[in-house]
Amino acid sequence: xxxxxxxxxxxxxxxxxxxxxxxxxxxxxxxxxxxxxxxxxxxxxxxxxxxxxxxxxxxxxxxxxxxxxxxxxxxxxxxxxxxxxxxxxxxx
Amino acid sequence: xxxxxxxxxxxxxxxxxxxxxxxxxxxxxxxxxxxxxxxxxxxxxxxxxxxxxxxxxxxxxxxxxxxxxxxxxxxxxxxxxxxxxxxxxxxxxxxxxxxxxxxxxxxxxxxxxxxxxxxxxxxxxxxxxxxxxxxxxxxxxxxxxxxxxxxxxxxxxxxxxxxxxxxxxxxxxxxxxxxxxxxxxxxxxxxxxxxxxxxxxxxxxxxx
Numbered sequence: 001x002x003x004x005x006x007x008x009x010x011x012x013x014x015x016x017x018x019x020x021x022x023x024x025x026x027x028x029x030x031x032x033x034x035x036x037x038x039x040x041x042x043x044x045x046x047x048x049x050x051x052x053x054x055x056x057x058x059x060x061x062x063x064x065x066x067x068x069x070x071x072x073x074x075x076x077x078x079x080x081x082x083x084x085x086x087x088x089x090x091x092x
Numbered sequence: 093x094x095x096x097x098x099x100x101x102x103x104x105x106x107x108x109x110x111x112x113x114x115x116x117x118x119x120x121x122x123x124x125x126x127x128x129x130x131x132x133x134x135x136x137x138x139x140x141x142x143x144x145x146x147x148x149x150x151x152x153x154x155x156x157x158x159x160x161x162x163x164x165x166x167x168x169x170x171x172x173x174x175x176x177x178x179x180x181x182x183x184x185x186x187x188x189x190x191x192x193x194x195x196x197x198x199x200x201x202x203x204x205x206x207x208x209x210x211x212x213x214x215x216x217x218x219x220x221x222x223x224x225x226x227x228x229x230x231x232x233x234x235x236x237x238x239x240x241x242x243x244x245x246x247x248x249x250x251x252x253x254x255x256x257x258x259x260x261x262x263x264x265x266x267x268x269x270x271x272x273x274x275x276x277x278x279x280x281x282x283x284x285x286x287x288x289x290x291x292x293x294x295x296x297x298x299x300x
Contacts, residue, residue, distance in 0.1 A: 013117070016110040016265030044260045055120065057277045059300045076117075081261055083270045084239030085213040086250060087223035092282075092293040 008071060012036035012052075014079045023066060030062035036079060045081060053078045095187050104131050104182045107264040111136075114265055121272050126177065128200075134180045134190075136268065137197055140209075142280035142297075144171040149286070173209050173281050178271060180264060181242075189255045190264060191242040192271070193233060205234040209281075211274040212296035213238075220296035223274050238274060240267040 006025045010032055011018050019040050023032045033052055037043065042050075052060045055076060060069065093100065111118065111125055111134070118125065122139035129135045146168060149161040177200075181191040194203045211224035228235040228243050235243035240262050245255040278299060284291045 013114075014266075015261075015263045016114050042261050045258070057121075057273060057299070078269065080266050080269055081239070081258065083213055083273060084258075085221065085223040085274065086237035086244060086247070087213065087221045087225065090212055090220040090222045090294075090296060092295060 006067070008066065008073050008075075010036075010066075010071060011074055011076045012040075012079045013076055014040045014042060018076075025067035025071075026065060028063050029060060029066050029069070032066065033062055033079065049081050050079055051082050053080070094184050100183070100185060101131060103185050104134075107182065107185070108134060110263070110265050111268075118268065121269075122276060123268060123272055128177075132182045132185070134182065134264070135195075136178050136180070137175055138178055138272065138276055139175045140173040141276050142172065143167045143169045144173075145280060145282045147282060147284045173279075176203060176209065176275075178268075178275075180267075182264070186259055186263075189240055189242045189245055189259075189262075190267065192236055202233060208234065209275065210279055210294040211236060211238075212279045212294060213274050214278055214296045214298055214300065216300050220278075220298070236271065236274070238270055240270060 007022055008025055009020050009022045011020050012033070014036065017040065019036045021032045021036050021039070029052065033050065034047060037047065037050065052062055054060060060077070108129070115125065122141055124137040124139070126135040126137055144167070146166050148164055150158065150164045151161055152158055175197055177195040177197045179193050179195055194208060195201060196203055205226040210222060212220050213223050214220050223237045225235055225237050227233070229248060230246060231243065235241070237244050237247070239253070239258060244250055245253065278296045279294050280297065282293050282295050284293070
């Protein structure tokens, strides 16, 4: 019996523009991220410097399978460069 | 101004248009585009997300006296840090990154470091660190030590970490999300009440 893979469309918000990526749910999220970055022309910085967050600002592990997250079709994900901050150690 | 004013105005309009398109995404985070925005300035109101958390020592639970004092936290929903205006100056954008100052939304005057909120970033390896710095060597005002902000890239300690390295991958929308993270999403104001009085501190949520 052939295995039917589920497909889902994720909306990556990159610098305020939306890039829809249709993907199977079995691969790791990083594959969809790579496609979104390529489609948006963001190839200047290494993939390791980009972070994927959900609507609440939670960082998503891109090595996990897409199916692990329970995304709905059309889920918005925010792809941003890591904050990259200077500053000093926090002493409350 | 070093770039053609028409080019600069065109880029300002593009950034403003993008913010207007993404208004719902911003407002869901408590970030509101203000009507005071006028070229080359963009003003956004940031509203605090986390309420004040008060820590007290509990000596008993109901009628039961505890063997040792227990530290108890309570969030006071009606109290939260003040909202603030983030004013981005897009002069010479995007040859230069936007400049950022923090203003009192009622008076329009710059916030004083001693009384304003604290901005914190959290990294797994580095832990929490303060990214609102009291005094910039050039502006002598509080500034956000975060990539994408002019005051970060113009600081002598960050020479070499040039804005032009990041310009293709950043714009005002993504910079605003970074500002939101370190100014609103992560920091929370805490108050510890002890026998000797109240102590207010800022804590960063351990959220990579």
